[in-house]
Amino acid sequence: MSEIRTKVQFVDIDDDMAGQRVDNFLRNFLKSIPKSMVYRILRKGEVRVNKKRVKAEYKLQAGDMVRIPPVTLEEKAEEVAPSTKLNKVAELENMVIYEDDHMLILNKPSGTAVHGGSGLKFGAIEALRALRPQARFLELVHRIDRDTSGILLVAKKRSALRHLQAQFREKTVKKFYFALVMGQWKSSCKVVNAPLLKNEVNSIVRVNPNGKLSETRFKIIEKFADATLVQASPITGRTHQIRVHTQYVGHPIAWDDRYGDRRFDAYTGKLGLDRLFLHAANIKFIHPATEEWMEINAPMEAKLERTLEGLRKQSS
Structure with missing residues (x-):
């Protein structure tokens, strides 16, 4: 592990950077330093905006000039950007299904995390940054x-990030997933309202009256002899929500290693399935620049x- 001492930096805040707290700006700008150091240099007055000391909660405005003092950055091997020659990284370029100046939309493959961490060296966002080194800003709007x-x-x-995340918070984004579930789904089961509680030790989620309110809407797409293809639309965005709600009503998703049924996995495995059959197939939202509704479909x-x-x- 080696260290790098940076020089004093001056950053002009443009319209896209404006509106965020200065502490959040610094944490994003100085990714390799601990959060405690960000607040220390703010507290000591080493960070200046327009030559004046500011508090952590100060919101940056277009036209502001931020002085960032010298800091010591640690270079860690695991933080090196993934090579664009790696197959998993390179294939993501072909998985981009929409892109403009404000956002890109990825048809993420199963098995690829959205970001690194928990023993993973990189995820989709790190791979995209490696593929687009010229991009000034690339941030996840949500997670799957x-x-x-x-x-x-x-x-x-940043303006697109704020706009899109506001839509997710306000629940105006419409998301639709395809899930292959065990058994015959009843046509009368159109909504599952069941509170979910996450175990912070092992990340297993269970239906629990002390959990957070959670709602998923379901629609039958196709029935088979011993399985059903359903469309699932999560109204809330809890961890593993669709997976737990399908299990709760007795129809776990194929190849779900946490909430599934091994008998169903063996049955679908004979057809060549070896991954979770849950696919984010469709999304509808308002474009952050044009303010027009967009609909995107991702093929399975x-x-x-x-x-x-x-x-x-088998069913014919």
């Missing part, structure tokens, strides 16, 4: 599980389509 495939929104401007990978085709043959 590592084993879930499908739509992932990435903001290319061939392995999922082949599994459905196999089920159709």
Whole structure:
């Protein structure tokens, strides 16, 4: 591990950077230093905005000039950007299904985490930054599980990030997933309202009256002899929500290693399935610049389509 001492930096705040707290700006700008150091240099007055001391909660305005003092950064091997020659990184370039000046939308493969951490050297966002070194700003708008495939929104401007995340908070974004579940889903089961509580030790989520209110809406897409393809639309955004709600009503998702049923996995495995059958297939939201509604569809990978085709043959 080596250290780098930076020089004094002066940053002009533009419209896209404006509106954020200065402490959050510094934590993003100085990614390699601990949070405690950010607050220390603010408290000691070493950070200046327009030549004046500011508090952590100061909100930056367009036209502000921020002075960032010299700091010592630690270079860690695990923080090196992933090589763009790695197959998993390179394939993400082909998974971009929409892009403009404000955002890009990825059809994330199953097995790829959205970001590094917990023993993972990199995730989708780190890979995209390696593929787009010229991009000044790339941030996740939301998250989906590592084993879930499908739509992932990435903001290319801070203003777009704020706009899109506000839509998620206000629950105006409409998200639709495809899930292959065990057994015959009842047509009368259109909504599951069941509070969810996450175990912070092992991250397992359970239905619990002391948990957070959680709602998922379901629609049958196709019935098979011993399985059902359903469309799931989460109204709330809890961890593992769709996976736990399907399990709760007795229809776990195929190849769910936490909430699934091994008998169902063995059954679908004979058709070539070896991954969680949960795919973020469709999203509707307001474009952060044009203010017009957008609808994006992400196709399922061939392995999922082949599994459905196999089920159709068995059911005919």
